Amino acid sequence: MVKQAPIAVIAGGGDLPGLVIRSAMAQGREVVTIAIKGEADASLSAFNPVELGWGQIGKLFSTLKSKGVRDVVLIGGVQQRPDFTSILGDFGTMWRLPRIIAAVVGGDDHLLVKVAGIFEREGLHVVGAHEVAPELVASLGHVAGPKPSKKALSDMTLAIEAVDALGRLDIGQGAIAVNARVVAVEGAEGTDAMLERVAALRENGRVRSKGAAGVLVKCSKPQQDLRLDMPGIGPQTIRKAAEAQLQGVCVEAGRVLVAHRDEVERLCDELGVFLYGCTRGEEAEA
Template sequence: MTRIETGVGLVVGRGWVPRAICEARAADGLPYIAVAFAGAVPDWLDDHPHRVVPFEKPGQIFDAFHDANCSHVCFIGGLDRPSLNPLKFDKRLMSWAPKLLPALKSGDDGLLRLLAGYFEAEGFTMVAADALLPDLLVGEGVLTRAQPSEADHADAARAAEILRATGPLDIGQGCVVAQGLCLGFETVQGTDAMLEYVARTDGRPDPLGARGVLMKARKPGQDTRLDTPTVGPDTVAMANRAGLAGIVMQAGGVNLVDREATIAAADAAGLFLWGRAE
């Protein structure tokens, strides 16, 4: 991976990855600035060069990145879709509104592609988080003491089939399959909500059969610079609560965050973590 030594602008949300990238840039003495949205400011942001802007004024983001001489931009971290007040729109958002407002009602990939296009029109190069943080993408193989069984392999294949079929609809990046049945599918509410649903509604037909797997994967055709699916310690805790046997991740397509802690949590819970090749 080629290190980006020019300025990087980070549009940050919640989660481990935004902070890890900022800390890595700071430790290496590389230029960066983080921008967070008012009402969604991470509690660690004061330790880094940053600005806080209203959702309705994206022109301030461009100003911050240009002032910091940024060449690259990365969208990273979880962020809920905002409720926008048209009375507060700046000139840029007013010009975007005819396309952006309908996109807010579409899938994440479509919305992020549109936003990325606006940043590229400003002269920035969009990059994925794994271009800024080494070893973020999961590789191929099982990372835990627990190993997937033959039944888990079958459930993983079924889950991959489901995600391939639904990917073009731009709905979600994960599903839960047990004994060949889809017990949950990720939608706009996210992975945690799906796993909470599975934990509350056990649909496994055979109580003594396969416990099931969570699978996370990029949507077919998804822009690889944007919205990479993520697995971390919280995912392991929720998968364990849902009674699953393990987590299957598309090798090269999923960010495994806080890797050591995530693997340790899976080992403690007796779950497997598997980077599955397509």
């Protein structure tokens, strides 16, 4: 059997990089871990990472080449938000571009594609976390927690419709419908902040319902390059959905990552929040 070339995981913050690395290793692949200084989680030290700062893009490419890497996964959050002008002329700029663009310039799809292009011009192949670790991706249908009620399925359909319209305009990836009404739509604030907003609307009575009601829907944008900025949920999403008194969380199957799936499923059961995988434009059915 011919040995596969090692895969590089260029790791920003959060849990996802470690999950992707473990998954690739479990499949018998050799993994070169590149930990971005100031971003990557300390737990990655278990994988003997090469630590590189923003300015060390040249060293990044020489490292990858010396290890014989062909496939590269870019994964994890990037928190550092330096002033755009202060890093111009720094070759490291290009790696920051996706997040900088997202924070500064606007609709980022073209530039994300350009970032991938820069790697590809170096002879590397950018692959998505969902390709390396398909078990991290949401599956179709009812996944965990209680079975969705008819009302929840109808809220789900409504929120899918909203996310679909927003995604086409390159705006957001999430929406929350409660009792046949879309009450929150995700912009630059992110999913957690949107869930907190709905929790507040429930508390101050602007969104009323007896007991749990409503669904968070999270999808990829239709034009999204999943290799570069795939949306994800995790245990925190389920906790915040419970705090917002929602009945469930619905993610686009195959196009949204579910981190710590075991814990997510355990929390779904414990907190009574369902997890469901849908397709965009679907009329959800139980």
